[in-house]
Amino acid sequence: MIRRALLALAVAAGLAAPAPATAQEQCRLALLLGLDVSASVDAEEYAQQIQGLAAALIDPNVVEAALSGNGPVALSIYEWSGRFQQDILVDWTMIRSEADLTTVAERVLRATRAHEDFPTALGYALGFAASHFAEAPPCLFQTLDISGDGQNNDGFPPEAAYAHFPLAGVTVNGLAIGGASREIEQYYLDEVIQGPGAFVEFARSHDEFAEAMRRKLERELRVVILGQLDRD
Template sequence: MLCSHGVQAQEQTGEAPCRLALVLALDVSASVDAEEYVLQRDGLAAALLLPEIRQAVLNGGGPVALAAYEWSGRQQQAIILPWTLLRSEGDLMRAASQIASAQRSHTGFPTASGYALGFGAGMLTRAPQCDRAVLDLSGDGINNEGFGPDLAYANFPFAGVVVNGLAILGPDDGVYDFYRDQVLHGPGAFLEIARGFEDFGQAMGLKLFREINDLQIGSDQIKAPGCCG
């Protein structure tokens, strides 16, 4: 479904086809303060280096393509990790290091989740060709600027794309329902919960484990056996 140069490269090197194109979207809207931003950014970087995630990425029969961006208002999206094929432990370490060294792209803007989803859909059209395409949207609030997820799904290229959510619980009482009812999209989509930004890294580790291993379980959240503490 995506660009073909990845297949050509795989044919030349003889490696197994890419099995997952995964793009991670981190909320940097006005509700996220400086300390919470660091917890979110560093939590993601640390989750990528968990032993369970390393094993899932490197021993799954083909590379994973990973990218990440920050989002907030209508035009406030910024890529912090361009598409990177994770074939080795060195690739994982470099990706985690690049995310950990990111400087916050925007502050003080609203929560435009529809625009964030549209940006992610555009990124997936430029991903290496992979068996699955997943967009992973994290946030601590509901949409309060521009169109919502429903219009994003109707007007951007989401055919064959699964959208999972990570709802960060806190002052906004509606965030869980918003992510469950409006953000999740596609077969097997699921919602993970972080009980505050201090729990973000733990929740991200659980979610990455399910996404990379393509685990489809009929509940909003589940702790994978042996995963991530």
């Protein structure tokens, strides 16, 4: 009887023991943010994007969403414009604490714009994202958060990127910024986003970028949808 009791206690202790560190540390989401720095974005608008993103990253609601899930989030940020003008601002960084988000926000604020006179090669920006996801830590889900104020006007379109790059398992959300291009929100809805639950946040101008980015990040970090749907 005593041996049975000890065995029962040992089993109970094993069931109550914390999961192995590898299981606890499983990354739940690789989130890649793409910022438009094409010629349609002037210096003031670029500053609004950089400052707005930094502010969104340390917003209490975003911080809470990032840290409340089961497992950390891997975050990376890049700028895009022309066919070969994509630059990493923040490489893949595991977010485990508010301090990690603050560090990323500080790195964003120190960013120096690499390009400012190239067209809008949105298809190439998506292709670049596919290659960068290949370098991400292993995570349960991958989401691309791409923002822009113009339609593709250089190189292959988004449709071709989806046909030729390994993006089938990536959810792509958009932040469409009005002002430089007419009907930009509908363009992102029709041509850019893909995947289960994909959505577009709309900012009527760069003045609204910070708030739109905050809403977008909070939504992406809080919601994980199981399964994948094919792109139409």
